[in-house]
Amino acid sequence: MNKELEHSFVELLEKHQNIVHKVCRLYTNNQDAHNDLFQEITIQLWKAYPKFRGDAKFSTWMYRVGLNTAITLYRKSKRTIKTQEFETVSFKIKSVEYDDTEEQQLKLLYKAVHQLNDIEKALVLLYLEDKNYREISETLGISEVNARVKMNRVKKKLKTILNP
Amino acid sequence: MDELELLKKDWQSTSHKTEQIYTSKEIYPMLLKKSSSIVKTLFYISIGELLLWVLINSIPYFSSEKFRAELETMYGNSTILLVITIFSYAIILAFVYLLYKSYKTISVTDTAKQLMESILKTRKIVKYYVIYNLVIAFLSMAFGFYYTIYENPIVSQQFADFSSKQMFVALMIMIFFTAIFILVIWLVYRLIYGILLKRLNRNYKELKKLEV
Numbered sequence: 001m002n003k004e005l006e007h008s009f010v011e012l013l014e015k016h017q018n019i020v021h022k023v024c025r026l027y028t029n030n031q032d033a034h035n036d037l038f039q040e041i042t043i044q045l046w047k048a049y050p051k052f053r054g055d056a057k058f059s060t061w062m063y064r065v066g067l068n069t070a071i072t073l074y075r076k077s078k079r080t081i082k083t084q085e086f087e088t089v090s091f092k093i094k095s096v097e098y099d100d101t102e103e104q105q106l107k108l109l110y111k112a113v114h115q116l117n118d119i120e121k122a123l124v125l126l127y128l129e130d131k132n133y134r135e136i137s138e139t140l141g142i143s144e145v146n147a148r149v150k151m152n153r154v155k156k157k158l159k160t161i162l163n164p
Numbered sequence: 165m166d167e168l169e170l171l172k173k174d175w176q177s178t179s180h181k182t183e184q185i186y187t188s189k190e191i192y193p194m195l196l197k198k199s200s201s202i203v204k205t206l207f208y209i210s211i212g213e214l215l216l217w218v219l220i221n222s223i224p225y226f227s228s229e230k231f232r233a234e235l236e237t238m239y240g241n242s243t244i245l246l247v248i249t250i251f252s253y254a255i256i257l258a259f260v261y262l263l264y265k266s267y268k269t270i271s272v273t274d275t276a277k278q279l280m281e282s283i284l285k286t287r288k289i290v291k292y293y294v295i296y297n298l299v300i301a302f303l304s305m306a307f308g309f310y311y312t313i314y315e316n317p318i319v320s321q322q323f324a325d326f327s328s329k330q331m332f333v334a335l336m337i338m339i340f341f342t343a344i345f346i347l348v349i350w351l352v353y354r355l356i357y358g359i360l361l362k363r364l365n366r367n368y369k370e371l372k373k374l375e376v
Contacts, residue, residue, distance in 0.1 A: 006192075011188065013191055014186065014191060017186055038186075039194055039197060042194045043198075043201075044199070044201065046195045047199070064272075068273075068274070069272065072276065072279050073279075075200055075360075105167070106171065110171075117370060118370070119276075119371060124168075127168065127172070128175040128176070129176075130172070141274075141275030141278050142277065142371060142374050142375060155168055158168065
C-alpha cells in the first residue's frame with residue numbers, strides 16, 4: 001500500500017470516525033471493548049479501502065464495513081460479563097419508576113437498545129441515522145419489505161422492554 | 165412522542181460527542197495491527213487442518229523404515245499404492261484450490277447476508293475435507309486390518325488359530341477403536357467451529373428468518 005493511499009484513508013477516517021464510534025457504542029458495553037472493536041473496524045476498512053471506488057459515499061461504505069465487522073467478523077474477547085450485565089440492565093428497567101423526564105427516558109431507551117440482538121441493533125442504527133429502507137435492505141441483504149416489517153417489530157419490542 | 169423518534173433526535177444531536185476522538189497520529193499505528201476477525205481464525209484453522217491430515221497420512225510412512233517395509237510386504241509392489249498416493253495428494257490440492265477461491269470471495273463490503281454466506285461456504289469446504297479424511301481414515305483402517313489379518317504372515321497365523329469367539333472379540337475391539345477415533349475427531353471439529361461460528365450462525369438464522 002502506498003503512502004498516498006494511507007494518507008488519504010487516515011484523513012477520511014479521522015473525519016468520519018464518529019460513524020465507527022456509533023457502531024461501537026451500540027455493540028459494546030464497556031470502553032475496552034469499544035476500543036477493541038474500533039481497532040478491528042479500522043483494520044477491515046483499511047483492508048477494503050483499495051477497492052473503494054468512490055461511487056458510493058464514503059460514509060455509506062463505512063456503515064456497511066462497520067456493521068459487517070460488528071455483526072459477523074468481530075470476535076469478542078470479553079464475553080463472560082455480557083449476560084450478567086444484561087440481567088442487571090433489565091432489572092433496573094423494571095425497578096426504576098418510569099420517569100417522564102426526557103433524560104431518564106433516553107437512559108432507559110439506550111439500555112433497551114442494548115438488549116436487542118445484533119441484527120435488530122443494526123436496524124436501529126440505520127434507522128437512527130435516517131437511512132431509508134432501500135439502504136437498510138442493501139446493507140443487510142434483506143428485501144425492503146422485510147426490512148420495514150422487521151423495523152416495526154423492533155419498535156414493538158422496544159416498547160415492550162420499556163413498558164413491561 | 166414515539167420513543168424511537170426521541171432516541172433519533174438525541175442520537176443525531178449528540179453524534180458529534182463521541183467517546184474518544186482519535187487523531188490521525190493515533191490512527192496510523194492502528195493500520196499496522198493484526199486483525200483478529202473470524203475469517204482470519206478460520207483461515208488459520210483450515211491451514212492447520214490441511215497440514216494435520218497431510219502429516220497424519222505421511223509421517224508414519226516416511227519416518228519408519230520398518231513400517232514402509234511392512235507396507236510393501238503387505239501390498240506388494242503393486243501400482244495401487246502409488247495410484248492411491250497420487251490420488252490423495254490431488255484431492256488435497258483440489259481442496260487447497262477450493263479454499264483459496266472461497267476465501268477470495270469473502271468481502272467485508274458485501275451485504276451482511278452475503279458475507280455470512282461466503283464465510284459459511286468456506287467453512288463447508290473445510291467440513292467436506294474433514295469428512296473426506298474421516299472416510300479415508302475409516303477405509304484405510306478397515307483395509308489395514310484386512311491386510312494385516314490375511315497378508316501379514318505372523319498375524320495371519322495368530323488369527324488362523326483363533327476360535328470364532330476370539331475372532332468376534334478381536335473384530336469388536338477393532339470396530340470400537342475405529343469408532344472412538346472418528347468420534348473424537350468429529351467432536352473436536354464440532355467444538356472448534358461451534359465456538360467460533362456460534363454468533364455468526366445465530367445472526368445468519370435471524371436474517372434467514374426474515375426472508376420466510
